[in-house]
Amino acid sequence: MSGTTNTIPAIGCDGNSGKAAAAGRPLPVLSSPPHIHSGVSTQKIMLLYLLSLGPSAVMGIIHYGIGAASFMATAVIGAMVTDALVSLARSRTVPAIDGSAAITGLLLALSCPPGLPLWAAAAGSFFSIAIVKGAAGGLGRNFLNPALAGRAFLLLAIPSLFRAGAQPGVFDFSLPAPDLLQELLVSHSSTWIGAVSPLAILAGAAFAFSFRLIDLMVPVLFLMAAFASLWSAHSPETLLTTPVLLHSLETLLSGGVLLAVFFMATDPVTSPSAAKGRTLYALGCGAIYGLFSAAGSTVDAPMHALLIMNCMVPLIDRSITTRFFGKKQGRSGLEVPRHE
Amino acid sequence: MIRKKITTRRGIFFKGAAKPPELFPFEILPAPPVVTIPLLQHRGPAARPCVSAGDPVARGQLIGRAEDSCSAPVHASVAGRVSGIDRYPYSSAPDAWCVTIENNGSDDFSSPIHYDKPLQESSADELLARLALSGIVDETGLPLDGMLARARQEEKVTTLIVSLLSTEPFLQAVDLLCAESAETLLKGSDLCRKILGAETCVIAVNQRKPANASALSAMLNQERFPGCSLLPISAKYPHQNPRLLLRDCTGVELPFSAPLTAAGCTVIGGEAAARVPEALVELRPCYERVVTVAGDAIASPKNLLVRIGTPVRALLEACGADFGAIQKLVVGGPLSGAAVRDFETPVTKSTTALLAFCTAFPAGSSNPCSKCRRCASVCPLRLDPARLMRQTMSREMASARASGILECIECGCCSYVCPSGINLVHWLQFGKKRSGAGESAPSGHEKVPA
Numbered sequence: 064m065s066g067t068t069n070t071i072p073a074i075g076c077d078g079n080s081g082k083a084a085a086a087g088r089p090l091p092v093l094s095s096p097p098h099i100h101s102g103v104s105t106q107k108i109m110l111l112y113l114l115s116l117g118p119s120a121v122m123g124i125i126h127y128g129i130g131a132a133s134f135m136a137t138a139v140i141g142a143m144v145t146d147a148l149v150s151l152a153r154s155r156t157v158p159a160i161d162g163s164a165a166i167t168g169l170l171l172a173l174s175c176p177p178g179l180p181l182w183a184a185a186a187g188s189f190f191s192i193a194i195v196k197g198a199a200g201g202l203g204r205n206f207l208n209p210a211l212a213g214r215a216f217l218l219l220a221i222p223s224l225f226r227a228g229a230q231p232g233v234f235d236f237s238l239p240a241p242d243l244l245q246e247l248l249v250s251h252s253s254t255w256i257g258a259v260s261p262l263a264i265l266a267g268a269a270f271a272f273s274f275r276l277i278d279l280m281v282p283v284l285f286l287m288a289a290f291a292s293l294w295s296a297h298s299p300e301t302l303l304t305t306p307v308l309l310h311s312l313e314t315l316l317s318g319g320v321l322l323a324v325f326f327m328a329t330d331p332v333t334s335p336s337a338a339k340g341r342t343l344y345a346l347g348c349g350a351i352y353g354l355f356s357a358a359g360s361t362v363d364a365p366m367h368a369l370l371i372m373n374c375m376v377p378l379i380d381r382s383i384t385t386r387f388f389g390k391k392q393g394r395s396g397l398e399v400p401r402h403e
Numbered sequence: 404m405i406r407k408k409i410t411t412r413r414g415i416f417f418k419g420a421a422k423p424p425e426l427f428p429f430e431i432l433p434a435p436p437v438v439t440i441p442l443l444q445h446r447g448p449a450a451r452p453c454v455s456a457g458d459p460v461a462r463g464q465l466i467g468r469a470e471d472s473c474s475a476p477v478h479a480s481v482a483g484r485v486s487g488i489d490r491y492p493y494s495s496a497p498d499a500w501c502v503t504i505e506n507n508g509s510d511d512f513s514s515p516i517h518y519d520k521p522l523q524e525s526s527a528d529e530l531l532a533r534l535a536l537s538g539i540v541d542e543t544g545l546p547l548d549g550m551l552a553r554a555r556q557e558e559k560v561t562t563l564i565v566s567l568l569s570t571e572p573f574l575q576a577v578d579l580l581c582a583e584s585a586e587t588l589l590k591g592s593d594l595c596r597k598i599l600g601a602e603t604c605v606i607a608v609n610q611r612k613p614a615n616a617s618a619l620s621a622m623l624n625q626e627r628f629p630g631c632s633l634l635p636i637s638a639k640y641p642h643q644n645p646r647l648l649l650r651d652c653t654g655v656e657l658p659f660s661a662p663l664t665a666a667g668c669t670v671i672g673g674e675a676a677a678r679v680p681e682a683l684v685e686l687r688p689c690y691e692r693v694v695t696v697a698g699d700a701i702a703s704p705k706n707l708l709v710r711i712g713t714p715v716r717a718l719l720e721a722c723g724a725d726f727g728a729i730q731k732l733v734v735g736g737p738l739s740g741a742a743v744r745d746f747e748t749p750v751t752k753s754t755t756a757l758l759a760f761c762t763a764f765p766a767g768s769s770n771p772c773s774k775c776r777r778c779a780s781v782c783p784l785r786l787d788p789a790r791l792m793r794q795t796m797s798r799e800m801a802s803a804r805a806s807g808i809l810e811c812i813e814c815g816c817c818s819y820v821c822p823s824g825i826n827l828v829h830w831l832q833f834g835k836k837r838s839g840a841g842e843s844a845p846s847g848h849e850k851v852p853a
Binding site for chain 2: 089094097098099100107163202332388390
């Protein structure tokens with residue numbers, strides 16, 4: 064090899080590449096592997112997620128009119144502006160728009176009842192982004208679902224406005240199939256803007272699942288546990304009667320529980336990482352939802368259930384981890400990290 | 404022992420894996436005027452040079468002697484004169500030296516492998532001793548003879564698994580082997596089985612590359628290799644990894660610290676197996692190999708048979724590379740290979756491919772982790788790379804070890820899927836180094852390189 068000496072030059076920087084650079088040819092870039100990428104970026108994921116919320120948003124606008132549209136727009140824009148301001152304050156650089164703030168804003172708007180003033184949307188999204196997400200360290204570091212925490216904030220701040228028009232939906236299951244389908248498309252519930260149409264939520268969830276944005280284990284277990292706890296809240300002698308079963312089903316279809324189940328409970332940031340942990344989380348959510356809707360408000364129950372279980376996630380993540388390859392099967396107690 | 408139904412969960416099917424591209428044309432690259440042969444082309448201690456500057460050498464002549472069973476001998480790939488023994492500039496190992504040979508064009512051959520008995524009459528030990536002279540290195544970087552010798556010593560190994568999975572994109576050496584020299588491959592596998600004293604030899608082929616399986620099964624149907632059987636696996640990347648392949652085949656998950664033979668099986672690479680007849684029958688040591696030259700900066704991608712020590716410039720020229728457009732040059736596969744910047748870097752025994760790209764991914768900048776869990780869902784070892792990265796950042800090395808950081812095989816799947824563009828595998832390598840080095844108590848919060 065020409066140009067090599069008995070000293071070790073910096074890797075790849077011997078005389079020959081020097082000649083190449085002198086000849087005006089750019090040197091190949093050095094980096095550690097891998098050298099290819101799937102091409103899936105956070106922005107793409109967030110855009111697809113927004114699209115999967117589209118059907119619910121459109122049905123909300125159709126049902127509640129321009130007021131709902133402006134409420135959603137205010138929440139989304141408020142969230143994005145807050146996100147930009149928080150990023151500027153934290154790092155003094157203009158942040159990349161990754162779309163996560165828009166999702167938080169839209170979910171907040173969809174989880175609010177219709178008829179709230181626009182300033183509520185702005186205040187809620189400010190709380191969601193600045194306090195719940197930004198103060199915790201930004202994207203991926205919040206322990207509460209920001210949209211639901213924003214909703215909880217509004218519920219505490221302006222309870223009278225929240226209570227004004229809340230009415231869980233009523234489904235008449237005795238209707239013939241086409242009419243029932245129409246009821247499922249546009250229900251009469253006026254609880255969450257996004258909960259107008261159970262079918263739209265399911266369509267959005269199917270879209271999200273087809274792009275593997277959400278996993279179905281948590282929603283399915285959540286709904287099963289919720290159904291079980293709703294059902295078992297009835298008196299023992301009536302448990303097996305049809306009206307009781309249908310009433311439990313009706314509760315699940317009305318209110319915002321479907322939206323919460325598919326688009327909030329599946330949030331990877333605020334749910335456990337191990338599959339077993341997610342099972343526990345989903346069952347816990349369902350059970351708490353059943354308790355709250357039996358004892359209090361069906362409309363707010365999904366929010367209570369998710370926020371309570373969000374708080375449990377760090378503990379679940381500590382105690383339940385995936386058994387990695389080659390690890391002996393054994394009792395997995397609470398894993399306490401030893402600080403060196 | 405070997406499972407009937409095999410599924411490879413976790414890992415990646417690359418785009419186009421269902422319909423792999425045609426084999427690139429095969430060509431023999433003429434020996435270059437000068438070769439630079441590193442004496443460290445395997446894991447373990449480097450070979451010790453046994454020629455000095457000015458010595459005449461023949462093709463195939465021993466130029467580096469193996470130190471022990473973890474080291475492989477190195478042979479001259481051209482006939483000519485040794486012009487120097489220098490520091491090898493592309494490795495930071497303290498014992499990395501290289502031998503430069505000027506080709507005199509005669510191509511005289513002298514075999515370093517002694518031939519005293521015909522193959523059929525030789526005992527396994529004699530075959531193994533001959534194999535040790537051939538310098539064959541498995542795709543894991545270990546000398547083949549050392550692997551087989553250790554497997555013979557340790558326990559009764561009843562099954563030999565030959566891996567022909569080749570799941571990484573671009574790499575075609577194994578496909579070429581199946582298409583062109585299926586017989587050599589099976590003969591080599593059978594010889595390895597005999598040396599090992601194993602009862603059966605299972606040849607794992609990738610179901611996504613049906614041409615490979617059909618070529619081999621046609622050869623196996625002739626019943627000349629009764630000990631060998633074919634095992635089609637719909638393999639995701641990186642299931643060609645020996646430990647993963649062993650789990651796929653037998654269901655046994657061995658930790659990184661356990662020897663591969665603990666499950667009564669041992670895994671060798673298909674390329675190494677195909678070299679065994681070359682060494683034992685043709686008495687030809689390992690001084691050339693097939694390199695796939697591809698990438699978007701290459702006009703006509705080819706599979707080249709190249710002498711060890713040939714500078715990559717010669718390969719690129721043979722395939723019509725646009726030198727001005729090359730933004731990144733990778734020696735090895737796109738997920739596990741190393742980026743190089745010097746076109747004089749020589750081909751070694753482990754150079755599976757040479758990839759020239761017009762774009763220099765990754766860009767180098769990354770967004771913060773959004774905890775989307777894609778890395779954890781793709782990790783073939785069920786690790787949580789993002790969590791291990793956080794533990795490495797905050798120097799919680801005991802927690803990282805408890806979460807299995809040392810099991811990481813550095814396949815690069817986590818970095819490949821990360822939507823935030825974080826090079827997770829780089830962090831895990833760093834974390835492995837940090838936990839292996841026996842970190843003491845952190846002195847305050849030290850800033851770590853991002």
